[in-house]
Amino acid sequence: MNVVDSLEKLDASKPRVVTIGKFDGIHLGHRALITRTVTAANQHKIASCLVTFDRHPSALLNPTQHKRELIGKRQKVQLVSELDVDEMLELSFDETLANETATEFVERVLVKGLGAKVVVVGHDFKFGQGGLGTIETLQVLGRQFGFTVIVQEPIAVAGELISSSRIRDFLEAGDVANAAKMLGRLHSNRGIVEHGLKIGRQIGFPTANLSRDAEGYLPRDAVYAGWLHDGPNRYPAALSVGINETIQAVPRLVEAHVLDRTDLELYDREIIIEYVDFIRPSVKFDGVDALIHGINADLVKIKSILAGK
DSSP, rough: EEEEEGGGGGGGSSOOOEEEOSSSOHHHHHHHHHHHHHHHHHHHHEEEEEEEEEEEEHHHHHHHTTOOOOOOOOHHHHHTTTTOEEEEEEEEOOOOTOOOOOOHHIIIIIIIITEEEEEEEEEOOBBSSSGGGGGHHHHHHHHHHHHHHEEEOOOOEETTTTOOOHHHHHHHHHHHHHHHHHHHSOOOEEEEOOOOOHHHTTTOOOOOEEEEBBOOOOOOSSEEEEEETTHHHHHHHEEEOOOOTTTTOOOOEEEEEETTTOOOOTTTOOEEEEEEEEEEEEOOSSSSHHHHHHHHHHHHHHHHHHHTO
């Protein structure tokens, strides 16, 4: 997949099927939209192109209400590439773009920049200055500029519509299992393992501390059953999100203890951790002995959960 950050880096003379959106989770709803784009491109025998933004529009337009996105840039690129998209264009969502009218955006990006023949959007798609551009606006502009519009209807899981905000609600409640159902995959973080206080190692449970700039939304402070991926290797792991206040509080982080392994050297390596299920909320134990007892009880539950995965 060709990933670029400006229109000028793409061949404007090449016709395309284009989809546009924030794609801030690549959940099942996004996947349906992208798959439909790729299918249409194959039918027309032209390129498929996903247009997204370097940040969620609310980060600029409503920063006090903006919440961290479910995935980071590299996670997004990896997930989109797995869906056989030919090109991914990441536009800078700045004041200039925010103030561009719907017509200006269509003419500059879709028509002159991408040669769009088909545009695929979600049912709630809005665009242009103030979000005034609607699907009906896009259809009118399509007739004017010579492209057709496909609208992807919403996707539901167990009768509930999938959305990034709903997935975030699940994660904030620690419900990683239901978040995974809407994502169509396990929720994950991706980052570099950094040196910490090494308290876990001192009490017999060495952990890999993920750097605080790791990609992926952090779920509720709690202990989870999950997986740690180091390159091609996948290990069962106990995952802890929180501030580790029993012994010495630290800024909020996620750390992973690989079950039944004390020989792994993961410092400075990029790893991926995946959340499988909630075990218990974070608590402050009454001393080291109580902490060790609690960890051992967690590990028994985690081993049982992961044994069936």
